[in-house]
Amino acid sequence: MPTPERTSLAEIVAQAARLLESGGPAAVTMQAVAAAVGVKAPSLYKRVRDREALLGLVGISTADELTRRLTDAGGDLGELLTVFRRFGQERPEAFRLLFASSIDPERLAATSEPVLRATAAIVGSERALDAARLLTSWALGFITMELTGAFRLGGDLDEAFAYGMRHIVGSLTVDQDAVRPAQGS
Amino acid sequence: MPTPERTSLAEIVAQAARLLESGGPAAVTMQAVAAAVGVKAPSLYKRVRDREALLGLVGISTADELTRRLTDAGGDLGELLTVFRRFGQERPEAFRLLFASSIDPERLAATSEPVLRATAAIVGSERALDAARLLTSWALGFITMELTGAFRLGGDLDEAFAYGMRHIVGSLTVDQDAVRPAQGS
DNA sequence: ACCTGAACACCGTTCAAGT
DNA sequence: ACCTGAACACCGTTCAAGT
Numbered sequence: 001m002p003t004p005e006r007t008s009l010a011e012i013v014a015q016a017a018r019l020l021e022s023g024g025p026a027a028v029t030m031q032a033v034a035a036a037v038g039v040k041a042p043s044l045y046k047r048v049r050d051r052e053a054l055l056g057l058v059g060i061s062t063a064d065e066l067t068r069r070l071t072d073a074g075g076d077l078g079e080l081l082t083v084f085r086r087f088g089q090e091r092p093e094a095f096r097l098l099f100a101s102s103i104d105p106e107r108l109a110a111t112s113e114p115v116l117r118a119t120a121a122i123v124g125s126e127r128a129l130d131a132a133r134l135l136t137s138w139a140l141g142f143i144t145m146e147l148t149g150a151f152r153l154g155g156d157l158d159e160a161f162a163y164g165m166r167h168i169v170g171s172l173t174v175d176q177d178a179v180r181p182a183q184g185s
Numbered sequence: 186m187p188t189p190e191r192t193s194l195a196e197i198v199a200q201a202a203r204l205l206e207s208g209g210p211a212a213v214t215m216q217a218v219a220a221a222v223g224v225k226a227p228s229l230y231k232r233v234r235d236r237e238a239l240l241g242l243v244g245i246s247t248a249d250e251l252t253r254r255l256t257d258a259g260g261d262l263g264e265l266l267t268v269f270r271r272f273g274q275e276r277p278e279a280f281r282l283l284f285a286s287s288i289d290p291e292r293l294a295a296t297s298e299p300v301l302r303a304t305a306a307i308v309g310s311e312r313a314l315d316a317a318r319l320l321t322s323w324a325l326g327f328i329t330m331e332l333t334g335a336f337r338l339g340g341d342l343d344e345a346f347a348y349g350m351r352h353i354v355g356s357l358t359v360d361q362d363a364v365r366p367a368q369g370s
Numbered sequence: 371a372c373c374t375g376a377a378c379a380c381c382g383t384t385c386a387a388g389t
Numbered sequence: 390a391c392c393t394g395a396a397c398a399c400c401g402t403t404c405a406a407g408t
Contacts, residue, residue: 003389003391030382042383043392051382099329100285105337112338129340130348133327137349138319141326144284145318152290153297155314163315164322171352174359188372188408215401227402228373236401 088143273328
């Protein structure tokens with residue numbers, strides 16, 4: 001005789017994400033997730049293959065949320081970069097998970113899309129991919145170091161972010177091969 | 186009556202690093218490390234506070250190794266970036282650990298030193314820190330995405346790296362405030 | 371002074387048994 | 390058809406007892 005469902009996959013993923021953000025990956029135990037959705041641990045395996053798959057689903061939902069924010073941000077490159085950074089600050093654990101685990105290529109492509117459109121408008125579709133990778137790499141590295149606390153030599157981080165943004169975006173609007181190097185200091 | 190030492194802290198850290206690289210963080214169990222150095226798990230606690238502290242020591246030794254390579258690389262910025270990338274490719278797990286966990290600020294300062302010297306020579310000591318952060322962020326992000334396999338939209342990664350390097354290094358030799366934007370595509 | 375077996379708490383996962 | 394208790398393997402860590 002059928003038993004009524006006491007939870008859902010969506011709720012499981014949501015609670016796992018909540019536990020991740022509040023206590024890091026170690027806090028996402030199957031028992032803690034089960035308790036959060038009002039069920040015992042073995043029941044989770046009806047909806048999820050194992051813990052790794054569950055974390056993968058959290059990663060996917062994180063990617064989708066980021067995609068939504070980027071899409072809503074409009075086409076300005078500075079705006080996109082700022083939204084990206086703010087997302088990392090608001091959900092540091094989810095952000096780390098997203099770029100630590102490997103995500104489904106199609107989801108990632110969707111996340112890249114707003115950035116690609118913005119770079120295409122500046123450097124043309126030919127160079128849009130390289131430019132998007134330049135921007136994404138820099139922002140990812142900056143946010144990672146900011147979250148890890150690797151920026152400990154002092155200085156204003158907001159200013160450092162603006163400095164980087166100015167230089168990176170600026171470099172796209174210049175034909176690098178035509179730039180004559182300035183003298184030192 | 187004293188018992189002769191059957192291992193050493195250095196050997197423990199070395200074996201932990203070896204296990205990390207060959208099987209990821211999950212392979213670094215206290216039992217596996219103990220077996221690798223010829224001892225039982227409880228004995229490790231004579232030399233290491235707990236597993237987390239052991240991984241911290243692996244991180245420190247990784248930072249020191251990276252510092253050594255960067256110092257030996259000379260002062261050319263492109264050379265430094267290439268050495269950085271190669272290190273990530275050779276020791277992906279150690280690289281990930283290094284930038285995931287938080288490392289002792291002094292060790293990190295030592296690692297930054299070669300980069301800071303190189304940027305100071307180009308933009309002056311005033312802006313050396315911001316410039317070093319720009320370069321390090323970009324390289325860290327690029328390597329992270331390369332290792333995770335996030336670059337799946339095709340294209341030549343060596344070329345993408347060279348593209349980024351050209352633009353980032355190039356942007357340092359230009360006064361961004363004086364650059365007039367080019368028109369789109 | 372270092373090493374170990376035994377023990378404990380905790381976790382992921384499986385499965386037979388319940389409804 | 391979903392849920393659970395019981396069980397298993399495995400892990401980190403502690404500690405009394407060995408040498």
